[in-house]
Amino acid sequence: MTAEALPAELRRAIVQIARTPRLLVACDYDGTLAPITLNPDEARPLPESVGALRSLAGLHETTTAVISGRALRDLATLSRLPAEVNLVGSHGSEFDIGFIHALDDKARELHRRLEAELEQLVLDVPGVSLEVKPASIAVHVRRAEHEAGRRVLADVHSGPSTWEGVSTTDGKEVVELAVVQTDKGRALDILRHQVGATAGIFLGDDVTDEKAFARLSGPDLGIKVGDGETLAAFRVPDTVDVALVLGFLLEERRNWLYGESAPPIERLSMLANERSVALLTPDAKLTWLCHPGPDAPA
Numbered sequence: 001m002t003a004e005a006l007p008a009e010l011r012r013a014i015v016q017i018a019r020t021p022r023l024l025v026a027c028d029y030d031g032t033l034a035p036i037t038l039n040p041d042e043a044r045p046l047p048e049s050v051g052a053l054r055s056l057a058g059l060h061e062t063t064t065a066v067i068s069g070r071a072l073r074d075l076a077t078l079s080r081l082p083a084e085v086n087l088v089g090s091h092g093s094e095f096d097i098g099f100i101h102a103l104d105d106k107a108r109e110l111h112r113r114l115e116a117e118l119e120q121l122v123l124d125v126p127g128v129s130l131e132v133k134p135a136s137i138a139v140h141v142r143r144a145e146h147e148a149g150r151r152v153l154a155d156v157h158s159g160p161s162t163w164e165g166v167s168t169t170d171g172k173e174v175v176e177l178a179v180v181q182t183d184k185g186r187a188l189d190i191l192r193h194q195v196g197a198t199a200g201i202f203l204g205d206d207v208t209d210e211k212a213f214a215r216l217s218g219p220d221l222g223i224k225v226g227d228g229e230t231l232a233a234f235r236v237p238d239t240v241d242v243a244l245v246l247g248f249l250l251e252e253r254r255n256w257l258y259g260e261s262a263p264p265i266e267r268l269s270m271l272a273n274e275r276s277v278a279l280l281t282p283d284a285k286l287t288w289l290c291h292p293g294p295d296a297p298a
């Protein structure tokens with residue numbers, strides 16, 4: 001499949017956003033870069049998406065990020081994304097590995113109480129698992145028997161979810177309780193501010209991604225992956241189409257930044273005197289020159 005498979009309107013929107021001065025490309029991980037798997041430890045991203053993100057990250061004035069509900073450490077291990085791609089874990093509460101030290105005593109105490117309470121709640125319910133992250137705890141019921149899973153989720157909502165200082169995020173077959181206030185929308189805002197992005201694109205499949213879609217405006221572009229209600233302006237069916245979107249965005253942005261017919265560097269000729277250096281294309285057009293001296297801007 002090629003980018004031709006994408007709806008014409010979406011292609012036009014991608015062409016448009018590829019021409020923004022400073023672009024932020026952000027996406028969710030599970031269900032967006034990586035197909036959903038029964039065992040969350042086996043969720044690997046599509047190589048095409050990884051390749052496109054890596055290349056986008058290498059372009060000028062282009063920042064890429066993956067904002068996931070997973071703990072940052074897991075996300076880094078599992079995704080094996082290159083260092084140029086920014087990783088944000090736990091719905092935006094972990095921007096780097098050292099985050100745990102930023103929790104104050106009160107939050108740490110609440111985290112401990114939460115863990116103890118949740119362990120009690122899921123005790124003896126087969127298939128339900130707790131994922132303890134630095135600033136939150138996720139309760140996964142994907143592998144539990146349906147009724148039992150519903151019961152655990154209801155208990156969590158009527159119990160620790162109501163505690164002061166706890167913020168709840170519902171996902172597909174998972175509920176996450178955090179001891180800091182955060183969501184993917186805030187994470188997106190922080191990234192956007194950091195890089196001074198003039199437009200951002202966000203892709204995501206889960207209800208938690210709606211917080212990010214809600215923060216988009218103006219020239220931004222939101223793409224929902226799969227079914228379900230959404231605030232995003234566009235929708236694609238699955239992770240294969242995400243790879244197409246990222247690939248097409250890369251192609252368009254690269255062309256816009258460097259010119260569609262830019263000759264490869266080995267075909268350029270260098271001219272220099274003692275004062276300056278210039279590069280010429282094979283048809284003798286000046287394409288790069290530092291003036292007035294070799295240390296001046298091109």
Ligand SMILES: [Mg+2]
Pocket residue numbers: 028029030031032204205206
């Ligand atoms: Mg997801």
